[in-house]
Amino acid sequence: MSGNSMGLLFTVTSFGESHGPGIGCVVDGCPPGMALCEADIQAELDRRKPGTSRHVTQRREPDTVEILSGVYEGRTTGTPIALLIRNTDQRSRDYGNIADTFRPGHADYTYWHKYGIRDPRGGGRSSARETAVRVAAGAIAKKWLHEQYGIVIRGHMTQIGDIEIPFRSWDVVNDNPFFAADESKVDELEAYMDSIRKSLDSVGARLRVVAENVPVGWGEPVYDRLDADIAYAMMNINAVKGVEIGAGFGCVTQRGSEHGDELTPEGFASNHAGGVLGGISTGQDIDVSMAIKPTSSIAQPRRSIDKAGEAIMVETHGRHDPCVGIRATPIAEAMLALVLIDHALRHRAQCGDVQVATPRIPGRIG
Amino acid sequence: MSGNSMGLLFTVTSFGESHGPGIGCVVDGCPPGMALCEADIQAELDRRKPGTSRHVTQRREPDTVEILSGVYEGRTTGTPIALLIRNTDQRSRDYGNIADTFRPGHADYTYWHKYGIRDPRGGGRSSARETAVRVAAGAIAKKWLHEQYGIVIRGHMTQIGDIEIPFRSWDVVNDNPFFAADESKVDELEAYMDSIRKSLDSVGARLRVVAENVPVGWGEPVYDRLDADIAYAMMNINAVKGVEIGAGFGCVTQRGSEHGDELTPEGFASNHAGGVLGGISTGQDIDVSMAIKPTSSIAQPRRSIDKAGEAIMVETHGRHDPCVGIRATPIAEAMLALVLIDHALRHRAQCGDVQVATPRIPGRIG
Amino acid sequence: MSGNSMGLLFTVTSFGESHGPGIGCVVDGCPPGMALCEADIQAELDRRKPGTSRHVTQRREPDTVEILSGVYEGRTTGTPIALLIRNTDQRSRDYGNIADTFRPGHADYTYWHKYGIRDPRGGGRSSARETAVRVAAGAIAKKWLHEQYGIVIRGHMTQIGDIEIPFRSWDVVNDNPFFAADESKVDELEAYMDSIRKSLDSVGARLRVVAENVPVGWGEPVYDRLDADIAYAMMNINAVKGVEIGAGFGCVTQRGSEHGDELTPEGFASNHAGGVLGGISTGQDIDVSMAIKPTSSIAQPRRSIDKAGEAIMVETHGRHDPCVGIRATPIAEAMLALVLIDHALRHRAQCGDVQVATPRIPGRIG
């Protein structure tokens, strides 16, 4: 594979550029017989869609998905499911002035050096627009995991720039533009984001994604550990610079007597492991956090060079998210779903018939 | 692949249990013609070897490696290189009392549930002993990367429990038992580790690994990004709970105007990116940090359950590292080497002949 | 991968059903910088297109290809190339009567048992319509191989049913409906095929495909041998039941003194090896033959069963090729191109810089 596929048994192969005819993917390995229609996928796409509030890019894309194959009479057939999202709002003129320069913090520079050719229209393949594909594929995975195992995958922002956002309730996450789990923080966040935009700057973020009801036993040690594949999947989202499982970097100052989650007949007494031990799910919640860098494209003048290596100043105008982290919540959920379904299938292949006498301990967040 | 191979073109397939006949791997994809002998590998293995100070496990393993194939008259032939390390110090009696119980924070529980069978001797496959294999395979990768590109890969501890260890100099890292880059901290660390051991406890750690002289252009977006594969590789090391590239979680509170590394005709002005933009290397240092949890096996009594689900108390005696993070430094270096060589080969396959007119900008740590 | 991708470095992921919205693929791994437009692909598709003579299916499909991604300003960018061919002539009524029965020799029976669900419209995914995708992807591979190495890949029919077709000249192959390399045989073949159709029957075929100018050294022993990957690629074409390299089954009665191709300073003295020794190309022509079974769908009544397991008689009417082998020639060429480009890239990855002092011996057909 040349880098645009992920998953061994539930494989997503992605294609498309920001300003080309469209983006999409082929999902190979979805088990047959599951009810599936475009509306199932569209619901998730609409959560990530641009233009939904003033705090995200104002590009107008309906992100309408078409299922090209793999579904017959409303059910998956076991054959590849191809999804296509046509690009409609391609204002390439916004980007024309940057074709010969490199934006600080942007993939312009590396794509140019790697391929010797570069599609400057909206960042081409490096655009975060590709993440719509992940959300679409993830919607299929989410549906199957929920139907087969009752798995629920949800995310929320835990920090935007300097503002920490505590967890209050899942119920409010989809009702505010920040995927905040505490609605009392929304006004503060609105004002904060307005000030960032006014200063022609952008800001980083931190988010968390949780999968509940994952059975014990998923994950393939020693390399394709469940947490290793999660780290891969999260780090391959545009702009992510750090990933944590469970206690994450907090474990550095923990003692073993604190970190190691005790077991009781009623379940684990805590979840510092984040639902994974030895690379295999414990039956507790899978608990993942990640850091997302501030948007690279800002309207302030910055030092850079052009293709000839000459010093220039660059300002990036156009329609950019002032905090790319905000719309990353549904993307991170999708990525977690893609990892989990792949390991569900791998586990079914290898250990399908293993029966263990011990009662399975229900996981719970500590 | 069932989880014990990593790398697409430079593929390491690992085998072996802590107390079985031995551990080892097959390295498939090493380019032909490189000088290689057992001493090249042994030098790296000796850095990770148990029993080198009182701060690590006292298990006595010489970790002597045998090259079984793939080398003829001192040169690699392009065929698979099989490496074997026999286990010699297998005191299985140390572990006999835990066969029917689960240690908090340990993979006992998940292996049992996954496979329905469990090798209790020293943790079996889940033992950190497997990491010797990575160091051995990584030694081959390191050598090739250095010979072909002058790449240097080095790591050092940045924190052990509550004690932060600043970076002073690479020169001292291999001269103290903590892989500390500041020798003035060694006495404090010795005392700290002694106190941890006396309290029958263990502690977490944080380490950093850096690759210098990596060419611009390595990494396969959009999924097999260089940083995504690094995150996968680091998170699949036993006990790692978090991974960062460049600024890592520090980017959450950064502004775009601070985080985005400016370019100048003399090079990048900073390295918050950690050497990767858009999933492709920039030519700067690849800069990775990770968090390692405290050792699970501690001699304190802890609550747990047995296979029947009954409440018990567990104490783990035996020869365990009080801080597994310490010996992780050479392992993390090896993993970074394995990711880099795989991407070096992938890049050579896809873009071998691309020539870009722009002068390449030398990277430097900001 | 769940079976719909082929190639490690030049990866084709196929999707689509005979009577769904369309068919297509994602080509991941095409090197950047190659000139490519839809016309390059269309030319190959037109050679396989249905309805070009009375001896093939009369389904009317223009098979117009759209490039959805991976090409910018007429050049490949190194990112995935997605291709889409919309289905236009979907006369599903032709197939409606077979939804609950199984046609002898057809994949109906196995798809139903495997997936528990079946798309009866034109055979769904099992339709030979999918092979258009291979021809489209193969056109890209062919172009690159020709531009980089001067490789020419051509095929011709060597037998249709009882009629053997000797090789006279490549020049006439594309000028008759049978891909025959001897135009003096065309009248006989026309009459033969007319008689097969009149008898409501179908017939098998044999074809040969040759690649010229392949460099010495491609192929990855010991499993991913060049000839093993060719055998896989040819056998995965619908209806192929046998594959030969070089002397093929003729080698059974050969002596070693006859079969082993002698070497001379001017080149090999013969090519019984078919251009592959030890799984690696020799520099001679790659020479492959295959057997293609007669079309399963025939208008004669045949014994079968229905989904309830009851005995029935089945006749298949509709628009079927009386000899599916005829249109297989461009498909086999495409498959050979896909295998060769993948091994070209794999070789470049592993052995890119190997220089051997010995003069390379030009291959030639014995």
Next chain:
Amino acid sequence: MSGNSMGLLFTVTSFGESHGPGIGCVVDGCPPGMALCEADIQAELDRRKPGTSRHVTQRREPDTVEILSGVYEGRTTGTPIALLIRNTDQRSRDYGNIADTFRPGHADYTYWHKYGIRDPRGGGRSSARETAVRVAAGAIAKKWLHEQYGIVIRGHMTQIGDIEIPFRSWDVVNDNPFFAADESKVDELEAYMDSIRKSLDSVGARLRVVAENVPVGWGEPVYDRLDADIAYAMMNINAVKGVEIGAGFGCVTQRGSEHGDELTPEGFASNHAGGVLGGISTGQDIDVSMAIKPTSSIAQPRRSIDKAGEAIMVETHGRHDPCVGIRATPIAEAMLALVLIDHALRHRAQCGDVQVATPRIPGRIG
């Protein structure tokens, strides 16, 4: 993967050279809980072992296998099973004189050109000695397939040079040195092989391998068809030049009315398909044939060149099989087992719970 692994879920990674320290493999993906010991594997190895009759190479190798990992208390644990066979009879002097020349029909030439380095000791990696590894890994696969599904995999020679060997009975196959299923042919074969040896020549062969009791539904269209993976597996055996499924090349002259196997409530009426339709198993016997070229290494003088490209004459003395096809029977059985177990696991992953109402039709050989 760099060519020395096969199988997606049951993965065999092979290593070793003819005259190095040893050969072996890592088997990753064997389901946990199966009883396994060295004797299970040794029994199959002994069938392939050199030196068992005067008609095969006289090299003395006990081919004793050691299980290095993956088995605990006599059961597979689900972790990688590493197998090691030490080389003991390495008479490298036999081969010393050929280090600078190329033997006609041998991989010397291509290895040299590919890798720029060559292990001349007994052919190094290109030696048929590597096939012992396949037999060892295949023994594990065979055992699992038999225990889980009652699958029986057996092979027999159908032709050696000019002598066809009809099928009479499986019972006699292992009781004669030729794996002949008709003992009345053994005397003729003995005399024939003696004459071949006396003439300092070698001869080709044809063999057949059959798997009984394979369930309907295995195989992953459209590329990883069961028959495509079988073709790959057989063609990657040293010296195989052709592969057939079912009617094979015989289908060229068949009519559709003859080839397409009719279905009846009692089962299929014939098995021209060879047990595979649309790339998926039908429940009938999987029936595969292959052609094996005559041994390249013969004692007659033959024209060749040396590394400088100069004309020379080459005679190969040493201990070679006069018909490499003979010992290929257990190898072909092993390869079929490896393909089947991989598809068994893939099927279990994707379609584990599909239940089809139709009664499954027992397959039978037509």
